[in-house]
Amino acid sequence: DTGVSQNPRHKITKRGQNVTFRCDPISEHNRLYWYRQTLGQGPEFLTYFQNEAQLEKSRLLSDRFSAERPKGSFSTLEIQRTEQGDSAMYLCASSSSTGGTSGRGWTGELFFGEGSRLTVL
Amino acid sequence: RKEVEQDPGPFNVPEGATVAFNCTYSNSASQSFFWYRQDCRKEPKLLMSVYSSGNEDGRFTAQLNRASQYISLLIRDSKLSDSATYLCVVTLFSGNTPLVFGKGTRLSVIA
Secondary structure (H helix, E strand, C coil), X not given: CXXXXXXXXXXXXXXXCCXXXXXXXXXXXXXXXXXXXXXXXXXXXXXXXXXXXEEECCCCCCCCEEEXXXXXXXXXXXXXXXXXXXXXXXXXXXXXXXXXXXXXXXXXXXEECCCEEEEEC | CCCEEECCCCEEEECCCCEEEEEEECCCCCCCEEEEEECCCCCCEEEEEECCCCEEXXXXXXXXXXXXXXXXXXXXXXXXXHCEEEEEEEECCCCXXXXXXXXXXXXXXXX
16 A cells, blocks of 8 residues: 555553654655644644655644654654643645646645544543 | 634535535635545545636536635535535645645535
């Protein structure tokens, strides 16, 4: 499968613990995005990378949230000192900023993974 | 004001009906607009882009009114398989920038 891969798919943790999610994007995509989605809401933008550069991080929910993409390939999203309000689905998406080899230019299409569901007890 | 506002629905319509969804966006700098579809317990997927001139893809028609900062999606001859949540999406800033999503409008097509 060459789609976006996220793991773990489910994580149950106790309040105050740290958790880390990993995202492996589609290999030829240079952009990687993190979103959070709660029940009945649309995906909420958190941060994104172009290659290894984090271009926007002001939307990260608090300083307990951090993301990295050290080699411009996979990315990790860490939540420190988890709170019950952090319970949500964390979605990763990837895209090409230029439309890749299709020649069509940027299409606005994000390819999402199946998400990592976090439950904080 | 939220960046993207949509009526959450649900819209319950019979097969064959025509249904329209609307959304408004707050940032006049947004330059690109899309509709995504999200099935229950699945990830969002691009349905179609939205252009000022309007665009059609089979039974689906999308329109943009930049002056009113308003986007619409029309679905004709609804099918059971159209049942999903439809997400209105705009770029965060100008140009080729991250996408922000509305909370979505839920559609149920009933036999």
